Amino acid sequence: MERVSTHIDRVIGATLPLEDVWGPFLTRISAFYPLRPEVEAGLRRVLTGPLQAPPRSDLRKSDGHHDGLLILASGFAHSYRLLENGRRQIMRILVPGDICDYGFLSGIAATTGGDRIMSFGSARVGRIDVAHLIVLCETHPELMRAILRASAVSHASMEECVISLGSRTAIERVGHFLCEMRFRLELVGLVGSDTSFDLPLKQAEIGDALGLSTVHVNRTLQTLRKEGLVSMSLGRVTILKPGLLAKLSSFNSQYLLGQPQRASYSKH
Amino acid sequence: MERVSTHIDRVIGATLPLEDVWGPFLTRISAFYPLRPEVEAGLRRVLTGPLQAPPRSDLRKSDGHHDGLLILASGFAHSYRLLENGRRQIMRILVPGDICDYGFLSGIAATTGGDRIMSFGSARVGRIDVAHLIVLCETHPELMRAILRASAVSHASMEECVISLGSRTAIERVGHFLCEMRFRLELVGLVGSDTSFDLPLKQAEIGDALGLSTVHVNRTLQTLRKEGLVSMSLGRVTILKPGLLAKLSSFNSQYLLGQPQRASYSKH
DNA sequence: CGAAAATTTGAGATGGATCAAACGTCGTGG
DNA sequence: CCACGACGTTTGATCCATCTCAAATTTTCG
Numbered sequence: 399m400e401r402v403s404t405h406i407d408r409v410i411g412a413t414l415p416l417e418d419v420w421g422p423f424l425t426r427i428s429a430f431y432p433l434r435p436e437v438e439a440g441l442r443r444v445l446t447g448p449l450q451a452p453p454r455s456d457l458r459k460s461d462g463h464h465d466g467l468l469i470l471a472s473g474f475a476h477s478y479r480l481l482e483n484g485r486r487q488i489m490r491i492l493v494p495g496d497i498c499d500y501g502f503l504s505g506i507a508a509t510t511g512g513d514r515i516m517s518f519g520s521a522r523v524g525r526i527d528v529a530h531l532i533v534l535c536e537t538h539p540e541l542m543r544a545i546l547r548a549s550a551v552s553h554a555s556m557e558e559c560v561i562s563l564g565s566r567t568a569i570e571r572v573g574h575f576l577c578e579m580r581f582r583l584e585l586v587g588l589v590g591s592d593t594s595f596d597l598p599l600k601q602a603e604i605g606d607a608l609g610l611s612t613v614h615v616n617r618t619l620q621t622l623r624k625e626g627l628v629s630m631s632l633g634r635v636t637i638l639k640p641g642l643l644a645k646l647s648s649f650n651s652q653y654l655l656g657q658p659q660r661a662s663y664s665k666h
Numbered sequence: 667m668e669r670v671s672t673h674i675d676r677v678i679g680a681t682l683p684l685e686d687v688w689g690p691f692l693t694r695i696s697a698f699y700p701l702r703p704e705v706e707a708g709l710r711r712v713l714t715g716p717l718q719a720p721p722r723s724d725l726r727k728s729d730g731h732h733d734g735l736l737i738l739a740s741g742f743a744h745s746y747r748l749l750e751n752g753r754r755q756i757m758r759i760l761v762p763g764d765i766c767d768y769g770f771l772s773g774i775a776a777t778t779g780g781d782r783i784m785s786f787g788s789a790r791v792g793r794i795d796v797a798h799l800i801v802l803c804e805t806h807p808e809l810m811r812a813i814l815r816a817s818a819v820s821h822a823s824m825e826e827c828v829i830s831l832g833s834r835t836a837i838e839r840v841g842h843f844l845c846e847m848r849f850r851l852e853l854v855g856l857v858g859s860d861t862s863f864d865l866p867l868k869q870a871e872i873g874d875a876l877g878l879s880t881v882h883v884n885r886t887l888q889t890l891r892k893e894g895l896v897s898m899s900l901g902r903v904t905i906l907k908p909g910l911l912a913k914l915s916s917f918n919s920q921y922l923l924g925q926p927q928r929a930s931y932s933k934h
Numbered sequence: 935c936g937a938a939a940a941t942t943t944g945a946g947a948t949g950g951a952t953c954a955a956a957c958g959t960c961g962t963g964g
Numbered sequence: 965c966c967a968c969g970a971c972g973t974t975t976g977a978t979c980c981a982t983c984t985c986a987a988a989t990t991t992t993c994g
Contacts, residue, residue, distance in 0.1 A: 550772035563831035564877035609832035
């Protein structure tokens, strides 16, 4: 029932003019630094798209241009790298509202390292021309600040990834991953009132993100289910005991908020 | 012989006015984006310090101020986090000339996540006041570009770290680590003519950086030595077969250069 | 010289990988 | 409506890279 209506919503939503495609992005970016209405309007003006990206397509190539700021408007995606040994390492999971990569800040493409960005299911992608963005940032410094904070949060997120891969066990990794997903999706209003959310990743993909084999991801998820911590099926996840899961995986949402540092330390 | 003279150089260097403390930093930053002499001069003017940081001290606290851009002028350091389970994960090794963290770009302190920056041996730290930096960047946009590229390279470096922790074996990790160290030290002129370089890390610390136990780091290093790939003792490393080691660990220096993206793709 | 810190060695335990097969589930076409 | 094939999940059995614990050895340094 729930799933059916969700699906219908989505199909209709894509054609209804009522849907605000840029909603998640604007919500997210202005949470980092409050944007005045005219700045949001300015952003909407320079946003082109959304382009419909077919499932499993390279988002950077689906968009013809090679510079500019790519935004995931809807759907899920991931940035990853294929390694010499045939393995795939997923660096980052992208959820609606996310900026796909921050290469535009420095003019250095992440593709230098062989990184790609690929949608999981079908996705919609928006784009802002760098030239337009620069103009907008110059007139509204708050926008640049918001973007820099978004970039900092993306960076912090990656640090958390290093922690996971470097010193967390399988259960902790998976638990942490699920907590992070829920939190990020909550920020853009994609968690239902029953606290469940869509997560269209195969177990193999979760493994590639967390440095675990598919088989072990499967067994770890089973453990989490047996413990009654999460319920998971058909790409829909419910975290049944958020507090416990967060504690078990030492998840602390702090790093995803991007709030400015405290003025002074408590030390001394 | 070699070591003794190196040591003396250092001790004397600290007091000799002849030594250019900011040399490594300026070399490094202007490699990212060429800076005109007057910009370099401007940087020197706003650089305060260097402050002598005692071994194993918190660099952010040794410096009284909490904002501003910290620069490692000499010595080695690392940013790390202490985890609930008592483990320590090292995120980044800092070598002379490195900017310690990029929190100043967004006003979000990395300390939010509990990260610290600590010197390995004794180190010297410089600092640029944010206000000064902003003025300088506004007059010389090239400087901001250079800093953003430095930030991008630091980010790419972290991605490489994710790859290592997520999908490389112990030998590959250690090999890659040594290749990266040599390359970064080469960029600031800290590799001797015999291609050897100082690396004042204990095996336990290498382990904390690479997600390996001390014992396994030890055995891995022994393997590398037995294979005749590296020689390592007393904190001095020589990579005997750079090509082989790089191949073995799939090291590609590209990501450390921070050169702008190619204008077009070779694809299609 | 002696104590503390690092490196090295040995033996045993284990978390997670690998390989292979069985079992759903779903969309497709007959 | 069912048979089919593709794909994802699950299960079982085995293996191995790496960890842990503990002690010996070497190095560092007061």
